[in-house]
Amino acid sequence: MDSSNRQSGSVSKWVNSALFNTESARDYFEAFVEGIDPMWSLKHVKARIEKVQKETADTLTLTLSPTQRFQGFKAGQHLQISFDINGVTKTRTFSISSTPSELTRCNQLQVTIKAIENGDVTPWIHQHLAVGTVVKLSQAQGEFLIPEQFKHLLYIAGGSGITPIMSHLRSLINNGCPQAITVLYYAKTSSDFIFHNELSVIAKRFKNINVYFVETQGAKHRDKSNQKRLEGHINEQHLGRALETDPDHCFICGPHALKVDAEKLVTEFCKEPPRFHLEHFGLPITINESSDSHNQQAFPVVLNRSQQQMDCDQSTTLLEAAEKQGLKPNHGCRMGICYTCKCKKQSGVVRNLVTGKLSSTEAEDIQLCVSVPATAVELDL
């Protein structure tokens, strides 16, 4: 049964490739269908932007209504959104901040997005994204999920890391959760807390939920009456003040440094360390642009397919470096015109020597013969 299925699958694949020169007829007709109505698609989840709402100076919440093809999500999951920015499809990953029940009820979901300085997607979203725009979505994914059983949940969030946690809290409240929940929320200043009002209301209304807003910089006008007020980077006192009992699950989402510190401190603090849940997907990589062309710094390059690692400085192209390593990547002109050397960069940033431009941080195709690394890079080579 199984093998005959597979066989008919490969036969239909062959027929499709013969008739349409694509693996499936959908690829062939997609452009056509999309031309009739941008919300139509034979293969992708599409979504319309229904609302754009400012949260803080540099964050906003998008409300999206996805098409039927969307299979739903669990609280805490993230998804990829592809925007068409001046003809270029750019894809980024965002955590969902709304609840699954809201999706079932009114077919809407929300993501909260922080504008990353020098980024090429998030600032565009903030400045140009208009209500009515159609975007592409991936299905939801991620393991940052509410545990089936728990006694005390500890959430530690940094900056926009609050988004998946918000989805958790809203769902937990919807389901009338009686267990203890502690939230330690770190942000630079008081005006940088996203969902500040909603979180304060939650903390007031539900006895079992404690929320601590911690300013890491310049907590000037401290509210003396508020005993819960903490400040500075995460430390033992914060945990001591916030935790009356040991949590059995600890969720951390925020910048890398916070994740490392928080995990260590919590482990030391608790008699019995909780289960940790970390949300891993990336925060922006910063590149030192100032010392540019004179920078001879070498970066580690991981070649995933051949399972090798090499160092490549910024005057050696990735093609040359791979060849020195003994590999024989496909290539032709070695001058950026024939595209024979194209290869998927899975992570990291490269500079294109012809245009001088830096690539994005996401996975994308690059030309090895004219690319030099600008950060650590992973290649599908």
Added chain:
Amino acid sequence: MTAATFPIKHKLSPKQLEAFGKEMDAIREEVVNDLGERDARYIKNIIRIHRGFEASGRILIHFSITPIGWSLGSLSLGISKILENMEIGHNVLHGQYDWMNDPYINSQTYEWDNVCDAESWKRTHNFEHHTFTNIIGKDRDYGYTAMRLSDDEPWHPIWRLNLAYMAALSFFFQWGVGAHELEVEKLRSGEKTLKDKIPFLKDFTKKSTRQLFKDYVFFPALAGPFFWKVAAGNFAANAMRNLWASSIIFCGHFTEDAQTFTEEECENESKGHWYYRQLLGSSNFEGGRWLHVMSGHLSYQIEHHLFPDIPAHRYAEMSPKVKAVCEKYGLNYNTGSFAKQYGTVLKRLWTYSKPPKQAELLA
């Protein structure tokens, strides 16, 4: 111009070449910075138009009961194949739209409606032909080793049929292009063996089988008793595309004034000289908008060779700028009407079908 007078190359000093190269870079840069929405919309529209022509062509052929319906259907299908090969396939495979980040409109994944396998095409065309353009002995597209186009190629009585070879190649162009990587001439000289060619032959067979299945098995079979009507319509459409594509391409490099280069000239070539060679080795032709679109903008062969990875519909706006720079450096910008350029191709083939002496006498 009277007889075959091929102008001597206008030499530029290394300094001039460098400056010339910089000017070309600047023209390129300007367009690169402007790429966006407009280009994405353009190619997506062309894809939609192509789908329309293909569907209506196949439907018309299928249901036609009169020769008129059949002819219109074949014409429509022929147009769709031309559009797909020239304006979509050729250009997408050059990576002209890779910046869009669209997995379908991408040089790495695109496969075109042609018996030539896209991977093989990228090797022989994008790399060999575009890198070594018009270098005798290295650019195998120069005459496709089936025609004699200059005295650099030794004369032999078989070349008396130069024009007949051209006609044959035109009619079966997609097969010529598809089998190009077989390098028959190298097999004959013993430089390569058939064994070297097994991987290529496998891919070529796979791809051409699929194409044959589509046009001569699947769609004809759908018509049941009218099998032959559909097969004939599809054959006509393929032939139409072959003749058209080959004519466009011959006009690109085989015109009277198109220059050739030797390997020595191009050793350790600078970027400036590369541009210079691309310019002098290519020729444009003029015409209305439809002619440009249907030629995949290879009517701007010069611009295409200077900027092979820039979306082709941009060549029209780049052309006056390139022309101006050429004037500044006293370089020939080879252009003329389609008929005139095609005429000079025929003339060139006729000239070189004769032994060198006679050619000289003619000159």
